[in-house]
Amino acid sequence: MLVLGLDPGLALTGWALIEGGGGRVALRDAGVWSTPAHQDQGRRLLSLWESFGELVASQAPQAVSLERLYFSRNVSTAMAVSQARGVLVCAAARAGLELHEYTPGEVKQAVTGSGSAPKRQVAKLVRLLLGDGVPLSPDDITDACAVGICHQHAAGLHRALAAGARR
């Protein structure tokens, strides 16, 4: 199964295509979609919509994985992120893709084994799991990889449980 992990943002959205199966994960490709601050928000959100559409058309992931809306003290940042997130969630639904959401703790747990692991530890484990092909920056790519791995992990457990139940 190919999962598209996303870390949404208006200025920068991290994306990562994570392949999984047989208890292993691998990176197919990753990057960022960026939109320039001087453009109006409609143009920026539309460019995000189009970038998502092009990637989905060319790579055909089966599912999209992203973090749940989180509480943030910086409300205006949270609202800008939410606008970008809404566009991506809508685009995923329009493409008929499964959408899976995880809390930050669930993502950390799946990648490092600890729900309270520091950010640096998550980044280290992402590279250990996926190899040195993961770009070191920006963080948005690492975060997109992590949430993609998290869904592969959850889907793997689900398959294992289903297989166990059939026995």
Add this chain to the structure above:
Amino acid sequence: MLVLGLDPGLALTGWALIEGGGGRVALRDAGVWSTPAHQDQGRRLLSLWESFGELVASQAPQAVSLERLYFSRNVSTAMAVSQARGVLVCAAARAGLELHEYTPGEVKQAVTGSGSAPKRQVAKLVRLLLGDGVPLSPDDITDACAVGICHQHAAGLHRALAAGARR
């Protein structure tokens, strides 16, 4: 000019088509798009995207008017609203429509003459300006009418200034 005023929300989005010209405004049509809470958010946002597309295709407004992202103490509501708002802003850009944003104070000022008018006063003036055809509830419709009137007002001033400059 026909303006589509919007009051975005995930559960309820108010919309109002406001015609304007020669210093007058009139209501062509208004309503709400609602999405059921039991549906997943992707399906709800997609339904908003589709409702917007259908209205724009059948009524061909030239511009979309909505309130600026506002600071809210209820962050999770603000983020859900922002997701819906992002979808509508993106859909407007995709349809090639002008997008105009106004602060709540600018909307109140345009409708009532006072930037700090209470909500009830705004609703009263909206009905005075547009007639009794404006549905009394939900508030989302009144708010969509108000922001639509606000843009007609601003566009009218802009045309008058441009005409004055040409003299």
